[in-house]
Amino acid sequence: MYRALYRKWRPQRFADVVGQKPIVTALQNQIAAGRIGHAYLFTGTRGTGKTTCAKIFAKAVNCLDHTSPDPCCECEICKGIDSGAIMDIIEMDAASNNGVDDIRDLRDEVAYLPSVCRYKVYIIDEVHMLSMQAFNALLKTMEEPPEHVIFILATTEVQKVPVTILSRCQRYDFARITARDIADRLLFVAGQEKIELESDAARLIGRLADGAMRDALSILDTCAGVDNHVDEALVRRMAGVTDRTYLFEISDAIAARDSVTALEKIAELRQQSVDMRRLCMELAGHYRNLMLCGLPGGADLLTGTSPEEEAAYQARKEFPQAEAIRAINAFGQALEKMGRGTDQRIELELAVFALTQPQAAAPAAAVQPQQARPAAPQPFAAAPAASPPPVQARTAPPPTAARPVPPAIPQEAPPVQEARPLAEEVPPPDEEPEFLQPELRPAPQAAPAPQPAAPPRKAAPKEEAGELRPFPQWALVLADLEETDAMLISFLRGTHAYYDGRRVLFECSDAFRDYIRNNEDIRKKMKEAIYRTTRIRCGIGPYEPQKAEARGTEQPTIDQTLQNMQALGVDVAIEDQ
Numbered sequence: 091m092y093r094a095l096y097r098k099w100r101p102q103r104f105a106d107v108v109g110q111k112p113i114v115t116a117l118q119n120q121i122a123a124g125r126i127g128h129a130y131l132f133t134g135t136r137g138t139g140k141t142t143c144a145k146i147f148a149k150a151v152n153c154l155d156h157t158s159p160d161p162c163c164e165c166e167i168c169k170g171i172d173s174g175a176i177m178d179i180i181e182m183d184a185a186s187n188n189g190v191d192d193i194r195d196l197r198d199e200v201a202y203l204p205s206v207c208r209y210k211v212y213i214i215d216e217v218h219m220l221s222m223q224a225f226n227a228l229l230k231t232m233e234e235p236p237e238h239v240i241f242i243l244a245t246t247e248v249q250k251v252p253v254t255i256l257s258r259c260q261r262y263d264f265a266r267i268t269a270r271d272i273a274d275r276l277l278f279v280a281g282q283e284k285i286e287l288e289s290d291a292a293r294l295i296g297r298l299a300d301g302a303m304r305d306a307l308s309i310l311d312t313c314a315g316v317d318n319h320v321d322e323a324l325v326r327r328m329a330g331v332t333d334r335t336y337l338f339e340i341s342d343a344i345a346a347r348d349s350v351t352a353l354e355k356i357a358e359l360r361q362q363s364v365d366m367r368r369l370c371m372e373l374a375g376h377y378r379n380l381m382l383c384g385l386p387g388g389a390d391l392l393t394g395t396s397p398e399e400e401a402a403y404q405a406r407k408e409f410p411q412a413e414a415i416r417a418i419n420a421f422g423q424a425l426e427k428m429g430r431g432t433d434q435r436i437e438l439e440l441a442v443f444a445l446t447q448p449q450a451a452a453p454a455a456a457v458q459p460q461q462a463r464p465a466a467p468q469p470f471a472a473a474p475a476a477s478p479p480p481v482q483a484r485t486a487p488p489p490t491a492a493r494p495v496p497p498a499i500p501q502e503a504p505p506v507q508e509a510r511p512l513a514e515e516v517p518p519p520d521e522e523p524e525f526l527q528p529e530l531r532p533a534p535q536a537a538p539a540p541q542p543a544a545p546p547r548k549a550a551p552k553e554e555a556g557e558l559r560p561f562p563q564w565a566l567v568l569a570d571l572e573e574t575d576a577m578l579i580s581f582l583r584g585t586h587a588y589y590d591g592r593r594v595l596f597e598c599s600d601a602f603r604d605y606i607r608n609n610e611d612i613r614k615k616m617k618e619a620i621y622r623t624t625r626i627r628c629g630i631g632p633y634e635p636q637k638a639e640a641r642g643t644e645q646p647t648i649d650q651t652l653q654n655m656q657a658l659g660v661d662v663a664i665e666d667q
Contacts, residue, residue, distance in 0.1 A: 094307075094308070094311055095279060095283070095307040095308070095310060095311040096303075096304045096307040096308055096311070099279050099282075099307060100142055101139070101142050101146065102146065102161070102163050102172070103146065103160045103161060103163065104117065104118055104143075104146055104150070104159070104160050105160060107139055107142065107143060107146070108139075108267055108271050108272070108275050108303060109138070109139075109265065109266075109267035109268060109271045109272075109303070110138070110139050110143065110264055110265070110267075113143065113262045113264065114143070116262070117143070117147055117150075117159075117262075118150075118159040118160070119159075121147075121150050121151060121159040122159045126151055126209075126240065127240075127260045128232075128235050128239065128240060128241065129232050129235070129240070129241040129242075129243070129258050129259040129260065130144075130147075130240075130241070130242045130243065130259055130260050130261075130262065131217075131243045131244075131245070131248070131251070131255075131256065131259035131260065131261045131262070132144060132242065132243070132244045132245075132262050132264060133244075133245050133246070133248040133261065133262070133263055133264065134246070134263060134264025134265065134266075135246060135264075135266060135300075135301060135302065136246055136302050136304070136305070137299070137301070137302025137303050137304035137305050137306075138264040138265070138266060138267060138301065138302060138303070139264060139303065140244040140245075140264055141213065141215055141244055143264075144213045144242040144244060145171070145179075145181075145213070146161060147211075147242065148171065148179045148209075148211040148213065148240075148242070149161035149163070149167070149168050149171050149172075151208065151209050151211070151240065152167050152171070152178070152179075152207040152208050152209055152211075153165060153167060153168055154166070154167055167206065167207060170206070176205075176206050176207060177205065178204040178205055178206055178207040178209070178210045178211070179207070179210075179211050179213070180196075180199075180210070180211070180212050180213065181213045181215065182196070182212065182213065182214045182215065183215050183216065184214050184215060184216045184217050184218075184219045184220050185215075185216045185219045188219045188220045188221050188224055189221060189223075189224060190221065190223040190224045190226075190227050192224065193220070193224040193227040193228050194227055196212065196228075196231075197227065197228070197231050200212075200231055200235060200236060200239050201236065203238055204238055208238070209238055209239070209240050210238055210239050210240070211239075211240045211241075211242060212239070212240070212241050212242070213242045213244065214241070214242070214243050214244070215244045216244070216245060216246070217243040217244065217245045217251060217255075218245045218246070218247045218248070218250035218251050222252075225251075225252050225254070225255055228255070229254055229255070229258075232255065232258045232259070233258050241259075243255070243259060248261075265301075266300070266301025266302075267299075267301050267302070267303055268296075268301075269293060269296035269297045269299075270293075270296065271296075272292075272295070272296035272299055272301075272303060272306045273289070273292040273293045273295070273296040274292075275303065275306075276292045276295055276296070276306055276307070276310055277289070277292050279307065279310070280292075280310065280314075280320070283314070284318075285310070285314050285318060285320060286318055286319040286320065287310070287320045288320065288321045288322065290321070290322040291313075291320050291321050291322045291324070291325045294322050294325050294326070295309050295310060295325055295329075298325075298329050309325065309328070309329055312328050313325055313328050316328060334376075334399050336355055336359060337372060337373060337376040338376075338402055339351075339355055340352050340355050340356070340373065340442070341373075341376060341377065341380065341417075343355065343446070344417070344442060344445045344446050345409070345413070347446050347447070348446065349442070349443055349446040349447055352442045352446060353439055353442060353443070356369070356435070356438060356439060356442065360435060366428075366434035366435050366437075366438050367425065367428050367434050369438065370421050370424050370425050370428065370434075370437075370438050370441070371421075371425065373417075373421050374417075374418055374421040374422060374425070377414045377417040377418050377421070378414075378418060379392055379403055380403065380406060380409045380414045381409075381411050381414035381415065381418070383403045383404065383406065383407040383409065384407055384408070384409060384410075384411045384414070389403065389404060389407075416445065417445055420441040420444055420445055421438075421441055423441070424437040424438055424440070424441040430573065557590065558588040558589070558590050558595065559588060559589055559590070560586070560587075560588060560589075561586075561587040561588055561589040561594055563620075563623065563624040563626070564585075564586060564587035564594075564596070566623040566624065567587075567619050567620050567623050567624070568582060568583065568585075569623075570619050570622060570623045571619055574619070575615060575619075578612070578615065578616065578619075581598060581599070581602045582596065582598065585597040585598065586633075587633070588633055589628075592628055592629060593628055593629040593630060593631050594620060594626075594628055594629070594630050594631075595630075595631050595632065595633035596630070596631075596632065596633055597632075597633050598632050598633075603632040606632075613630060616630050617629075617630060
């Protein structure tokens with residue numbers, strides 16, 4: 091059976107690992123000095139060699155040949171590990187075994203001695219997929235494992251791993267492999283596989299792989315399946331990328347404000363089955379190169395370009411950097427919208443049209459911020475509603491001003507200041523409220539005070555927590571979460587919310603209530619969504635209607651209690667003392 095190139099040419103020794111020399115050197119020194127740790131964490135992007143180095147390390151610490159920190163790959167231990175016949179090296183996929191029961195089984199197996207090897211090595215791939223309960227079950231075992239156990243954790247999203255796990259591991263960050271190192275490795279593999287790979291094609295694959303050796307070998311494998319002679323044109327066709335000449339033609343048309351020519355080039359590329367998202371990324375990188383060429387020595391920062399392309403960029407070194415930055419931002423926004431599921435061709439064409447016709451795109455950009463603001467603040471979004479004060483109350487008099495002149499003497503009214511939304515006049519609460527059901531009590535009723543000629547009105551005080559009322563802006567919050575956070579909207583879709591002046595209480599299940607109570611990041615996202623759509627900064631919490639109804643129940647009076655006791659036949663005597 092045919093084996094894919096990335097499997098066949100996976101490194102078997104530390105010497106075969108490409109682009110990770112600092113990490114390889116550190117691991118070799120630990121093995122040579124006998125200072126082997128009990129837990130390691132390998133993190134980095136895909137295809138950089140995390141799992142490969144973990145397997146090589148597992149072979150090296152158990153190899154029978156102690157003359158070198160590299161595994162010999164000839165002894166029984168090394169051959170058994172490569173073939174999977176030795177069960178002391180356990181590779182676990184946390185994406186499919188992420189429950190607490192799986193970790194409990196692992197914890198029970200740790201106590202048993204290895205059958206053949208010196209060390210029992212547990213390689214947990216994609217460890218960030220473990221549940222919080224599974225992480226907690228693993229904590230104590232990772233802190234003080236038996237002498238014969240080594241843990242190697244691999245992940246692409248280290249920020250999702252709890253700090254309690256990170257503090258128990260030696261961390262190694264795998265860097266992206268450079269395009270030059272990938273190209274050199276591909277030329278070596280192609281020579282061994284009798285594949286005619288051109289140097290330009292190897293450099294192009296190295297650029298397309300984005301630092302991942304596995305992706306580069308997969309692209310080479312795909313191209314070799316079409317033709318044994320792999321050139322740059324074949325790589326572009328199979329990878330769905332555009333010829334670099336088209337990038338220059340599109341940028342030249344944009345610089346000349348020629349919308350028709352630029353859009354025709356995009357339509358032509360689409361007809362050739364070029365991926366629009368990939369083309370958008372290529373255009374952003376193209377303008378990045380144009381921006382760098384305008385800097386002294388910026389041409390040295392160009393990566394993955396041919397000599398012909400470098401000459402073309404040098405010919406355009408006078409390209410305005412402001413235009414390049416504007417184009418990068420436009421294509422970046424188009425990529426972001428493409429990720430939301432919108433039509434990729436339309437988004438790319440809109441970006442090009444906005445660059446070629448800035449006067450047509452400017453009005454839409456100017457209207458957008460006004461539409462994003464809430465239409466009008468609700469009465470409970472700020473201070474209690476009151477009748478508009480007289481114009482004189484808007485402007486503060488000088489500190490030395492005398493008392494107001496009687497109305498019989500006419501005075502010229504001061505200029506009226508521009509009105510601001512109430513939600514901005516009242517500063518929101520800064521303190522972090524407790525994540526508990528707020529106390530439900532009727533809104534305070536202030537006694538009406540006489541209206542003398544009072545001094546100018548100051549900023550309204552913060553509204554105290556009072557009676558719960560429906561929160562009509564909740565629909566805006568849900569619409570915002572629909573576009574920005576698919577996970578949160580799955581729990582909150584179709585719910586209602588209430589507001590008491592300080593907290594927004596939303597309907598949710600018991601499971602989501604417990605989850606959000608223990609997750610500060612989720613609470614922060616919800617507060618940001620509420621402030622982004624309503625300009626209200628407040629606390630949040632779950633709505634519990636049963637408690638609200640219980641607190642709203644009226645207590646029976648003394649007369650009602652006496653009547654009920656008499657109806658039951660109880661003799662009641664009332665004495666007046």
